[in-house]
Amino acid sequence: MKKHNYSAGPCILPQEVFEKSAQAILDFNNSGLSILEISHRSKDFVAVMDEARALVLELLNLEGKGYEVLFLGGGASLEFLMVPYNLMKVNGKAAYLDTGTWASGAIKEAKHFGETVVVASSKPENYNHIPKGYTIPSDADYFHCTSNNTIFGTQMKSFPETNIPLVCDMSSDIFSRVLDFSKFDLIYAGAQKNMGPAGATLVVVKTEILGKTGRTIPSMLDYQQHVSKESMYNTPPVFPVYASLLTLQWLKKLGGIAAIEKINDAKANLLYSEIDRNPLFKGTVAKEDRSNMNVTFLLNDEAHQEKFDSMWKAAGISGLAGHRSVGGYRASMYNALPLESVQVLVDVMQELEKNS
């Protein structure tokens, strides 16, 4: 039986991505070769990389606006240091918003490169909201924020206006909602939520912000090197890029980000409504900052835990345990999770209420 997969990432992908990528491992494009054994310089794979890069710009509505797309290895955590390496001037400074574990991880790495100003932090409240009303120093080299906080279940619903470059880690909500992406100068995201399997990292960068730091940068950490080689400076993670292309193609067919946003809103409304209605449950974060991707909630009475856990497992749900730093439950509802899976969870919550 196929599971209702609420894993926080790596996470559920569209079924057709599984089927097509498995087929490509056995025989890619009727070439007599597996996608795993072809050269990354082969015509067939160059076409994959080119289409994936173009599709990202198309879906984000960034075509012709001065952006380049990279698919790198190493994970979003590598971007934590590549961003300051490439954007923080020698003797410069950077501004960061601290909204959770990954934001603070990015801050930690920036400190290796220069003055790192934390404009606001919700850490004292265990990151249960997004700070607001902060001031971004206008002489900083860039401002960095995290659009969605996977562990705590908060999401930025708006982004600050600023005259300095705006950098955003969108690892856990990219391609999930309509934004004016042209407000951002650099967006990065680990593939393993809404874009594909683990092993590739997306970077979308407005090239005019690069090359201004006065630093020498090792080649593999230099966005300009990767841009100049059209994301083929070294052997890219071939299979993760291919599976990402399949996921982007699925999204485009579905109607793009505007279409998936409606589905994501419907899923979030269904589950949050039940959390607010059902007397056995409560949410963990400020309502106005609730994430549509990661829904964190608790039982009001832990005595129901054993029963609830056995019920959702019996219903074919997996990956619902909360992160250890929050406890309780986390329902990650990435793009590929169908509304039907959310209904199954809500049904279990209502059944628990009836039987309690």
Add this chain to the structure above:
Amino acid sequence: MKKHNYSAGPCILPQEVFEKSAQAILDFNNSGLSILEISHRSKDFVAVMDEARALVLELLNLEGKGYEVLFLGGGASLEFLMVPYNLMKVNGKAAYLDTGTWASGAIKEAKHFGETVVVASSKPENYNHIPKGYTIPSDADYFHCTSNNTIFGTQMKSFPETNIPLVCDMSSDIFSRVLDFSKFDLIYAGAQKNMGPAGATLVVVKTEILGKTGRTIPSMLDYQQHVSKESMYNTPPVFPVYASLLTLQWLKKLGGIAAIEKINDAKANLLYSEIDRNPLFKGTVAKEDRSNMNVTFLLNDEAHQEKFDSMWKAAGISGLAGHRSVGGYRASMYNALPLESVQVLVDVMQELEKNS
């Protein structure tokens, strides 16, 4: 028809790796989930990572000798800078042997971190041999070499004795021949030749050499961070690691490195004998330094090129074109290429001779 795949990398892998990894994408371990959608913290994937790390030590005969194994993202090119970041002392120096394109790439990145001594280089002869008789400065922080040169078709048949840490890029011949791997303090290799598909990088490090530089190292570039988290500091490239495990399991079943070495020797003997015998062909590198992985050769008379190219293509051979910096032909014969594929190539070469 399945091709005879001579690609220089990414390259041929065992057929059972294709079949098992395609199956795991549809349903991993009968879990009802794809290998692409499970958490890297799940019991099933932690078991994959643990087995892969243990199997590397077993195959290299390094168990209980103070080594740790990492599967990182980013590619071997990222190790070009991680090695000096982690091993070159502040105000220290490092020694490098320049045997080809990748060796010189490693040298270029080391220069970002301190004095980089090139002990010898075969660049003036277009890297057609491995330099010998050089002296390694005993006050360098480490000595770096490249065991096999994919582009030029040379291979180090012995390694220098030295009292400083010995670092080796074995990207294109790891797991292909028996060596005393305990002579090396740090070995790294991109997966995409003998270990698996592109997207993972193997690092095998004797931990006692780490933590001695006086540098602060960004977390993602710090081998000690990755070691302390058992290669799970961040989300690893899940699928490339899994396919690497399948490849390592295949090698173990076959009898390990000693068994594959015999097959690799037989393949190399078959092809080099034909190159030396057949008056239409010649090798491009010094005989004593010929690589068993990448066989580079030329037609003595370019007039035969069109005919030869159409003949090997008709025989189902792919990936035989030489690198642009050498020209001619390159037959990459990694572990998974069967002896039968080499016989097909030799037959074509003999047929060309008969018809010329």
